[in-house]
Amino acid sequence: MQGLLMSESAPRSLHDLGFDGIAAELTASGVSTHHTKALWRALQREGELDLASRDFLPPLKAWVEKHVGHGKDFFLDDPPIVEEIRSSDGLTRKYLLKLNDGQIIETVLMGYDGRYTACISSQAGCAMGCVFCATGQMGFVRHLRPGEIIAQVLHVQRIIRRDLPGKRLRNLVFMGMGEPLHNYDSVMHALQAISDVRGIGIGPSFISVSTVGVVPAILRMAEEQRPYNLAVSLHGSNEEERSSLIPVSRKWPLADLVAACRAYGRITGRRILFGWTLIAGKNDSAETAHRLVELLKGIDSHINLIPLNPTGGFAGSPAATAAAREFQRIIRAAGIACTFRQRRGIDVAAGCGQLKADRRKLAS
Numbered sequence: 246m247q248g249l250l251m252s253e254s255a256p257r258s259l260h261d262l263g264f265d266g267i268a269a270e271l272t273a274s275g276v277s278t279h280h281t282k283a284l285w286r287a288l289q290r291e292g293e294l295d296l297a298s299r300d301f302l303p304p305l306k307a308w309v310e311k312h313v314g315h316g317k318d319f320f321l322d323d324p325p326i327v328e329e330i331r332s333s334d335g336l337t338r339k340y341l342l343k344l345n346d347g348q349i350i351e352t353v354l355m356g357y358d359g360r361y362t363a364c365i366s367s368q369a370g371c372a373m374g375c376v377f378c379a380t381g382q383m384g385f386v387r388h389l390r391p392g393e394i395i396a397q398v399l400h401v402q403r404i405i406r407r408d409l410p411g412k413r414l415r416n417l418v419f420m421g422m423g424e425p426l427h428n429y430d431s432v433m434h435a436l437q438a439i440s441d442v443r444g445i446g447i448g449p450s451f452i453s454v455s456t457v458g459v460v461p462a463i464l465r466m467a468e469e470q471r472p473y474n475l476a477v478s479l480h481g482s483n484e485e486e487r488s489s490l491i492p493v494s495r496k497w498p499l500a501d502l503v504a505a506c507r508a509y510g511r512i513t514g515r516r517i518l519f520g521w522t523l524i525a526g527k528n529d530s531a532e533t534a535h536r537l538v539e540l541l542k543g544i545d546s547h548i549n550l551i552p553l554n555p556t557g558g559f560a561g562s563p564a565a566t567a568a569a570r571e572f573q574r575i576i577r578a579a580g581i582a583c584t585f586r587q588r589r590g591i592d593v594a595a596g597c598g599q600l601k602a603d604r605r606k607l608a609s
């Protein structure tokens with residue numbers, strides 16, 4: 246019955262289903278769930294794009310031939326790369342991927358100190374509107390499906406296999422286009438697949454979910470004991486400072502955000518990484534640093550200071566080196582870990598908040 250319904254409805258992504266979903270589809274078609282592992286392995290671990298040519302056992306082979314492919318019940322997410330841009334040092338590569346509906350998203354591969362990190366997008370555009378961010382300046386287009394998130398990781402893995410033999414993807418950060426906690430269900434569904442040891446197998450402790458402060462989702466992550474790292478973009482030590490940079494702070498005020506972080510730390514026992522983009526004259530003063538220390542008292546924190554990345558739509562400039570050093574000194578003196586994030590990939594516009602609005606024209 247379900248098989249009949251499937252063929253009458255719109256094709257679905259096989260990557261969207263997850264391990265249990267694939268098992269359910271096989272069962273519905275009368276195929277033993279014993280075959281799930283083989284299909285999952287081909288899809289996730291090997292990033293197979295041509296399932297029909299695989300040497301599966303006959304029942305699974307027949308199922309794939311009948312149900313997967315153009316005009317059938319299921320398709321594979323494989324957005325083509327429409328542009329690749331490499332940084333001058335060759336260590337950062339940005340890929341523009343074209344989704345089925347023509348939307349362009351960006352995926353970045355960074356390789357420093359022999360460690361490879363993928364920076365993944367969770368939405369086309371973003372609704373949060375952070376004033377210094379090119380993605381925010383382009384507005385929200387749509388959420389990505391789990392398969393579109395997983396496909397970015399598979400792309401990066403294929404590139405590493407092809408160009409960097411012997412290396413492997415170690416870390417995953419959701420710092421590409423979009424606010425991942427605004428697309429909570431898809432992101433968590435994708436992460437379950439990505440961290441599954443039967444498939445891609447990136448350890449949860451090597452995965453970071455970065456949020457601008459979606460308070461209910463932070464609490465949900467804690468309650469659901471999601472085992473990933475949480476990174477919170479703070480950028481302001483009082484409501485006025487913060488909401489001038491992050492308009493969504495009016496919806497989820499700083500006091501609520503800090504309370505949610507406190508609860509997250511208490512429930513999970515995990516340290517939180519706080520991102521702080523240093524902007525000259527805006528949030529780089531000693532007074533702000535002292536206020537920040539007070540604000541985070543009692544929360545196991547690591548503050549990551551980020552030099553402002555240039556974007557066309559924001560006139561602010563990066564903090565001066567002396568101000569940035571003093572800011573760091575005050576925080577460290579209070580016993581809070583505080584480091585500078587390197588300006589990686591700036592020349593390919595792959596820095597945080599640089600994912601370009603003008604790439605939308607490629608979609609047309």
Ligand code: SF4
Binds near residue numbers: 371421423424
């Ligand atoms: S910084 Fe992140 S949350 Fe803010 S607008 Fe840009 S993509 Fe969205």
